[in-house]
Amino acid sequence: xxxxxxxxxxxxxxxxxxxxxxxxxxxxxxxxxxxxxxxxxxxxxxxxxxxxxxxxxxxxxxxxxxxxxxxxxxxxxxxxxxxxxxxxxxxxxxxxxxxxxxxxxxxxxxxxxxxxxxxxxxxxxxxxxxxxxxxxxxxxxxxxxxxxxxxxxxxxxxxxxxxxxxxxxxxxxxxxxxxxxxxxxxxxxxxxxxxxxxxxxxxxxxxxxxxxxxxxxxxxxxxxxxxxxxxxxxxxx
Amino acid sequence: xxxxxxxxxxxxxxxxxxxxxxxxxxxxxxxxxxxxxxxxxxxxxxxxxxxxxxxxxxxxxxxxxxxxxxxxxxxxxxxxxxxxxxxxxxxxxxxxxxxxxxxxxxxxxxxxxxxxxxxxxxxxxxxxxxxxxxxxxxxxxxxxxxxxxxxxxxxxxxxxxxxxxxxxxxxxxxxxxxxxxxxxxxxxxxxxxxxxxxxxxxxxxxxxxxxxxxxxxxxxxxxxxxxxxxxxxxxxxxxxxxxxxxxxxxxxxxxxxxxxxxxxxxxxxxxxxxx
Numbered sequence: 001x002x003x004x005x006x007x008x009x010x011x012x013x014x015x016x017x018x019x020x021x022x023x024x025x026x027x028x029x030x031x032x033x034x035x036x037x038x039x040x041x042x043x044x045x046x047x048x049x050x051x052x053x054x055x056x057x058x059x060x061x062x063x064x065x066x067x068x069x070x071x072x073x074x075x076x077x078x079x080x081x082x083x084x085x086x087x088x089x090x091x092x093x094x095x096x097x098x099x100x101x102x103x104x105x106x107x108x109x110x111x112x113x114x115x116x117x118x119x120x121x122x123x124x125x126x127x128x129x130x131x132x133x134x135x136x137x138x139x140x141x142x143x144x145x146x147x148x149x150x151x152x153x154x155x156x157x158x159x160x161x162x163x164x165x166x167x168x169x170x171x172x173x174x175x176x177x178x179x180x181x182x183x184x185x186x187x188x189x190x191x192x193x194x195x196x197x198x199x200x201x202x203x204x205x206x207x208x209x210x211x212x213x214x215x216x217x218x219x220x221x222x223x224x225x226x227x228x229x230x231x232x233x234x235x236x237x
Numbered sequence: 238x239x240x241x242x243x244x245x246x247x248x249x250x251x252x253x254x255x256x257x258x259x260x261x262x263x264x265x266x267x268x269x270x271x272x273x274x275x276x277x278x279x280x281x282x283x284x285x286x287x288x289x290x291x292x293x294x295x296x297x298x299x300x301x302x303x304x305x306x307x308x309x310x311x312x313x314x315x316x317x318x319x320x321x322x323x324x325x326x327x328x329x330x331x332x333x334x335x336x337x338x339x340x341x342x343x344x345x346x347x348x349x350x351x352x353x354x355x356x357x358x359x360x361x362x363x364x365x366x367x368x369x370x371x372x373x374x375x376x377x378x379x380x381x382x383x384x385x386x387x388x389x390x391x392x393x394x395x396x397x398x399x400x401x402x403x404x405x406x407x408x409x410x411x412x413x414x415x416x417x418x419x420x421x422x423x424x425x426x427x428x429x430x431x432x433x434x435x436x437x438x439x440x441x442x443x444x445x446x447x448x449x450x451x452x453x454x455x456x457x458x459x460x461x462x463x464x465x466x467x468x469x470x471x472x473x474x475x476x477x478x479x480x481x482x483x484x485x486x487x488x489x490x491x492x493x494x495x496x497x498x499x500x501x502x503x504x505x506x507x508x509x510x511x512x
Contacts, residue, residue: 052411072411083273083404084459093401098413101397129459149412 004029005068005153005185006051010060013043013050019058020046021206024213028153028202030067033179034187035196035218038206039230044189045075047206048155051187069097071151073142075158081131087141088113088126094148113148120144120174136167143178153185161191168192172199193231196221243484249372250484256373256381257476257494260434261446263385265472266392267430268451269465270423273403277448278337279322283315283428284444285344287435290314292351299355308380311432318344319428371483371490377437384433388426392465399423400461442479442494446472449498456505471501 006028012019020043028034036044049055051062052072071094091113095105117123122140125133130141139159146154156175160168176199179186188195196203196218203221205214212226221227243250271280294310297303318340326333373381392399398419401409410416427447434443450471454464479494486493 054407054410070411072408074405074407079405080273080403082275083400084455084461084464085400085404086460089400089461090404093397093404093408094412096397096401096409096412096414099415101401101414102394155411 003065003067005065007063007065008051008060009063011050011057011062012059013046013055014058015046017058020208021213022211023060024204024215026202026204026215028185028187030152030185031179031183032185032201033176033199034185034202034204035200036187036189036204036206037191037193037196038208040191042206042208044206045157047204048157048187048189052155067152069150069152071146071149071154073139073146073154073156073159075161079130085130086126087122087128087130087133087144088117090130090141091116091144091148094145094151097149113144116144116147117141119147120178134167135162136171139163139167139171140174143174146184147178147182151184153187154179156186156188158189158191160195175199239485243481250480252375252378253371253373253490254477254480256378256437257442257480257490258473259378259381259385259476260430260438260443261450261472261474261476261494261498262469263388263430263472264434264443264446265450265454265475266465266469267388267423267427268447268449268472269454269461269468270399270403271427271447272451272455274423276427278334278341280427280431280447281444282322282337282341282344283318283431284435284440284447285341285348286314286318287311287431287443288440289344289348289351290432291436292348292355295355296351308377308433308436311435312428314344315428315432319424323424373437377433380433381437384429388430391422391426395419395422396462396465438476438494439491442476442491442498445495445498446475449495449502450475453498453501453503453505456502456507456509472498475501 004027008024008026010023010025012021012023014020036047038044046055050057052070053062088110092109095109095112114123114126117126120140120143122137122144125137125141130138133141159175160171163171172195175186178184190196200218203216203218205212205221205224205227207226207230210226210230214221214224214226271277290311290313291307293314294305294307297305321340322333322336326336398409398414401414402416402419406416431443431447434446451464451468453471454467457467458464475494475498479497480490482488482497483490483493
């Protein structure tokens with residue numbers, strides 16, 4: 001039986017003690033793909049931050065399973081472009097966890113980072129400055145960083161937001177391939193309903209205006225009255 | 238002044254030369270993080286507070302009649318400033334920049350006022366504010382060397398953690414790195430070096446060493462470890478070479494050290510713009 005990497009029970013989240021949405025209960029299992037969808041300002045990123053422990057819940061609780069080993073791929077705004085790091089150095093950061101940055105690790109660390117870049121199809125980028133890469137290339141490097149950290153669950157915050165449709169498709173295929181090969185659970189915030197329709201095992205739909213939270217299979221969510229009220233029948237993108 | 242004169246009285250000039258090199262080395266290395274984390278104005282405010290702390294120590298001695306170590310004065314004021322600058326600005330509904338401006342201008346004005354009340358120590362105060370001091374006391378050099386040793390050791394030991402938190406602090410938190418501790422440590426090292434270096438060299442070169450060598454190094458290379466090495470080297474050369482320049486051309490020491498540091502910054506920016 002698949003074990004859960006994260007469980008949220010009666011979870012409410014928001015700011016200054018005020019919940020943005022009604023309480024939700026979810027269980028993210030090994031290797032599952034969760035798509036978190038909703039309009040701008042619906043609380044997707046706030047939920048993400050709460051699940052990751054970057055901010056406290058307003059109510060309820062989040063518990064992490066024994067295999068909890070998260071990787072976070074923030075929106076591009078989260079990465080400081082003035083820090084001059086090459087792609088291989090960004091990937092190596094994925095290895096550091098807790099106090100492991102105190103351990104010296106020279107060539108083996110570099111070799112592991114190169115192997116992760118190769119697996120993410122970005123080996124040729126190893127020596128390039130990260131901030132000079134295209135959005136699609138950056139995404140590959142960040143996925144290589146996720147592999148370097150041997151993550152069991154990856155949180156991706158709108159990873160394809162700044163990409164053209166070709167780069168977006170390639171990126172989604174890569175994410176899907178890597179999660180299958182490594183058994184990584186993926187939780188992805190996305191504006192695009194197509195991601196939820198085509199790739200996700202489970203969908204979490206948030207709507208602040210309608211004060212609604214729906215979690216389920218894509219079919220369950222897309223057939224729900226609240227979702228249909230918001231989007232009608234159109235799940236094309 | 239010429240080389241022969243310098244060598245004949247080298248015992249006199251050795252300590253200030255060493256002090257300039259040591260302060261430049263440690264502050265140059267810290268400068269990489271100060272510049273990359275956009276803390277330049279923070280560094281200026283801390284240096285200003287350290288200057289006020291030294292001036293206040295003189296003032297207390299004259300008015301109250303008991304000795305207060307200028308390094309202690311500088312340390313207390315920089316720590317107090319650090320605590321003010323790290324309050325939760327969202328809760329106070331002010332921007333951090335507004336607080337920085339208040340501290341920077343307030344500390345500067347108070348230091349000038351303190352200086353004007355201490356006529357007999359006016360030369361010392363002037364030296365503290367603008368780095369015109371020619372000589373360095375052995376105790377100040379020892380404090381500087383100890384501060385620099387701690388800074389270099391911790392910066393090297395915590396290098397990867399500091400880089401991770403500078404580039405992507407949220408991912409670092411998610412991966413369990415002690416981000417607050419790392420940020421606090423970096424801030425503590427800046428306070429420590431500002432306090433000991435301001436007493437020995439003056440505010441102006443301290444601020445210059447903690448920004449300009451890093452600007453120059455980051456202009457020359459985009460490889461972070463090499464940039465850190467170059468920044469430390471540029472800082473040391475600025476401290477040492479600036480003092481020599483002041484000696485040979487009869488210039489104010491702090492201003493000469495600042496000019497050398499500025500030359501590295503201009504060099505780096507020029508190289509970068511030509512690429």
